[in-house]
Amino acid sequence: MSAPLLSIADLKVRIRGNPQARLLRGVSLSIDRGETLAVVGESGCGKSLTSLAVMGLLPDGLEKSGGVIRFDGADLPVTDNEAMRKVRGRRIGMVFQEPMAALNPVFSIGDQVAEVIHEHEAVSHAAAMARVVDLLTQVQLPEPARIIHEYPHRLSGGQRQRVVIAMALACRPDLLIADEPTTALDVTVQAQIMRLLHDLQDDMGIAILLITHNLGLVAQMADRVAVMYAGRKVEEATTRMLFAAPQHPYTRGLLAATPRPGRRRPGEPPLTEIPGVVPAITEMPSGCRFRPRCMLASDICALEDPPFVDGVACHRAVSRELVP
Amino acid sequence: MSAPRRNLPFRFIGKRILQAVLTILGIAIINFFLLQLAPGDAAEALAGEAGTADAGYLANLRREFGLDRPLWEQLATFLMRIATFNLGYSFRYGETISTLILSRLPATLLLMATSIVIALVIGILFGVTAARYFNRLPDRLISLVALLFYATPPFWIGLMMILVFSVWLGWAPTGGMRDITAPDGGIAGVFDIARHLALPALTQAFFYLAIYTRLVRAGMLEVLSLDYIRVARAKGISEQRVAYRHALRNAVLPLVTVVGTNIGGFLGGAVLTETVFSWPGIGRLMFDAMLQRDLNLLLSILVLSSVFVVIANLAVDLIYPVINPTVELR
Ligand SMILES: Nc1ncnc2c1ncn2[C@@H]1O[C@H](COP(=O)(O)OP(=O)(O)O)[C@@H](O)[C@H]1O
Numbered sequence: 001m002s003a004p005l006l007s008i009a010d011l012k013v014r015i016r017g018n019p020q021a022r023l024l025r026g027v028s029l030s031i032d033r034g035e036t037l038a039v040v041g042e043s044g045c046g047k048s049l050t051s052l053a054v055m056g057l058l059p060d061g062l063e064k065s066g067g068v069i070r071f072d073g074a075d076l077p078v079t080d081n082e083a084m085r086k087v088r089g090r091r092i093g094m095v096f097q098e099p100m101a102a103l104n105p106v107f108s109i110g111d112q113v114a115e116v117i118h119e120h121e122a123v124s125h126a127a128a129m130a131r132v133v134d135l136l137t138q139v140q141l142p143e144p145a146r147i148i149h150e151y152p153h154r155l156s157g158g159q160r161q162r163v164v165i166a167m168a169l170a171c172r173p174d175l176l177i178a179d180e181p182t183t184a185l186d187v188t189v190q191a192q193i194m195r196l197l198h199d200l201q202d203d204m205g206i207a208i209l210l211i212t213h214n215l216g217l218v219a220q221m222a223d224r225v226a227v228m229y230a231g232r233k234v235e236e237a238t239t240r241m242l243f244a245a246p247q248h249p250y251t252r253g254l255l256a257a258t259p260r261p262g263r264r265r266p267g268e269p270p271l272t273e274i275p276g277v278v279p280a281i282t283e284m285p286s287g288c289r290f291r292p293r294c295m296l297a298s299d300i301c302a303l304e305d306p307p308f309v310d311g312v313a314c315h316r317a318v319s320r321e322l323v324p
Numbered sequence: 325m326s327a328p329r330r331n332l333p334f335r336f337i338g339k340r341i342l343q344a345v346l347t348i349l350g351i352a353i354i355n356f357f358l359l360q361l362a363p364g365d366a367a368e369a370l371a372g373e374a375g376t377a378d379a380g381y382l383a384n385l386r387r388e389f390g391l392d393r394p395l396w397e398q399l400a401t402f403l404m405r406i407a408t409f410n411l412g413y414s415f416r417y418g419e420t421i422s423t424l425i426l427s428r429l430p431a432t433l434l435l436m437a438t439s440i441v442i443a444l445v446i447g448i449l450f451g452v453t454a455a456r457y458f459n460r461l462p463d464r465l466i467s468l469v470a471l472l473f474y475a476t477p478p479f480w481i482g483l484m485m486i487l488v489f490s491v492w493l494g495w496a497p498t499g500g501m502r503d504i505t506a507p508d509g510g511i512a513g514v515f516d517i518a519r520h521l522a523l524p525a526l527t528q529a530f531f532y533l534a535i536y537t538r539l540v541r542a543g544m545l546e547v548l549s550l551d552y553i554r555v556a557r558a559k560g561i562s563e564q565r566v567a568y569r570h571a572l573r574n575a576v577l578p579l580v581t582v583v584g585t586n587i588g589g590f591l592g593g594a595v596l597t598e599t600v601f602s603w604p605g606i607g608r609l610m611f612d613a614m615l616q617r618d619l620n621l622l623l624s625i626l627v628l629s630s631v632f633v634v635i636a637n638l639a640v641d642l643i644y645p646v647i648n649p650t651v652e653l654r
């Protein structure tokens with residue numbers, strides 16, 4: 001088997017100058033060409049930081065303190081801004097959560113999409129604009145020839161997210177990172193955008209790193225799923241396996257809290273929330289960070305952070321419980 | 325950037341011109357009465373200089389200047405003159421007021437344009453740099469310099485400039501706009517004026533610079549944390565371009581307002597600088613007119629200033645939507 005397109009090994013991110021504040025504690029993920037990997041987990045578990053670390057765009061005040069990120073067979077120089085500029089927008093495109101805030105209000109749509117083309121390719125302005133029109137057509141915006149002259153405030157949230165997607169795909173990247181691309185949109189628009197991403201992926205053969213906390217989207221889109229909790233990966237499986245046989249109590253909690261449209265059979269248990277909230281970074285418990293919220297927690301869980309073995313990081317994982 | 329296609333805002337401009345005329349009328353009337361409140365008049369000032377306090381002489385002068393007429397009549401005359409652009413005659417200078425003002429206006433406009441351009445270029449550079457290096461050394465240095473300029477009175481900066489660059493170093497003349505011996509035109513003439521212009525323009529620029537730097541820094545700090553800046557970075561464009569193209573254009577609106585105010589207020593605002601450097605501009609003309617109770621001249625300059633303010637404000641309003649298309653003219 002060939003090397004994965006993107007592999008993240010033991011990625012650690014902390015607050016600069018504060019070794020205690022470990023926001024990512026050794027995250028490992030990998031994505032093959034053309035594949036979709038979903039990363040799920042509650043708000044604040046480190047999904048966005050993981051993707052920003054890959055882009056070399058960690059916020060000021062945070063630093064990568066460990067780990068190796070490889071992309072297309074070479075180390076990704078995430079701390080070298082100039083080197084990363086050739087990757088961003090060209091090899092890896094990114095779509096963010098807030099379409100309403102993602103476009104610069106003072107530049108026309110056409111100029112903003114064309115900018116990424118100009119940045120990475122030597123093309124005339126006319127040629128770039130022609131490509132922008134094609135791209136806007138591809139993301140199914142109506143009247144693209146008119147929209148290139150419009151300013152963002154004249155577009156709806158869904159339309160703006162389509163523009164952002166067009167921008168991310170303009171240079172035909174190998175990987176698209178979509179960080180909660182539909183969370184801010186209403187349900188019908190959500191479905192349209194996800195279908196669009198799915199179709200574009202079929203057309204262009206790009207890999208997608210889909211960050212979401214919506215397990216419904218995961219079921220539709222993803223080949224594999226990684227579940228994160230409090231700065232680390234706690235479970236990973238193919239989508240089918242994850243839904244069929246979740247291992248980690250947290251994953252099971254997530255699934256139990258997710259409505260499955262049209263599939264609620266009589267006798268099926270009602271939706272249940274995972275009790276409690278993620279502890280603050282300064283108040284993390286000893287051992288397993290999920291322990292205070294876990295109904296299966298036992299003594300060993302307080303002693304040691306469980307290692308990630310056989311697709312799950314849990315002392316009490318289902319598969320392990322079965323072993324006598 | 326391709327230009328936005330929008331209709332020329334004729335209705336907007338029409339409405340604003342009407343407002344402007346009313347504003348200027350109001351300002352003229354208020355100024356007229358304010359100056360009436362000030363003690364003394366031109367006749368007294370002239371008589372004082374001539375060393376007489378003879379009542380007959382005073383009465384004569386007053387009749388000659390129209391100062392003996394009832395107040396409302398003086399006001400009506402004054403307003404009529406403004407309306408017909410015939411500003412009357414300055415008895416002090418023995419010239420029509422329009423000639424006087426027109427002869428002084430270029431010096432002031434030159435000083436204004438130069439100092440504001442200098443302040444804008446450096447202020448934007450400083451403000452952007454400070455924001456990009458927030459709380460680090462460049463930011464601290466720039467903020468300190470801005471604070472110093474802000475806290476130091478411009479006349480004092482002017483005097484220090486003269487001391488250092490004229491008296492000690494001998495690089496620039498101490499005042500005036502041109503040497504008597506210098507040729508009138510050509511490269512040498514331009515160079516001569518530039519030499520005279522340097523110190524007053526810098527002095528005035530420092531005054532604005534402090535404000536511009538702080539405004540740009542604050543605006544940039546706000547904008548740089550916004551989502552679309554991260555999106556711009558995710559496209560792979562350079563930090564330089566992110567700062568000066570994506571962020572600055574969004575951070576610059578408050579600056580436009582303040583620059584507009586500075587331009588509008590310049591006729592009166594440069595009095596100190598023009599005085600310190602004996603710059604033959606409107607500010608000094610106004611100052612002299614005040615000392616000499618040349619109310620006609622003073623009122624004319626004040627009204628001209630208000631016209632300037634109104635035009636500058638209108639220009640700001642028209643520039644706004646060009647810089648930021650989310651702003652709409654109303
Ligand atoms: N700039 C920052 N400074 C300090 N902490 C941060 C910063 N950005 C994110 N964090 C913290 O890092 C953790 C992970 O954040 P994030 O990756 O954004 O979560 P999410 O999974 O919701 O995308 C959160 O606890 C958040 O509070």
Ligand SMILES: [Mg+2]
Pocket residue numbers: 044047048049179180
């Ligand atoms: Mg997030």
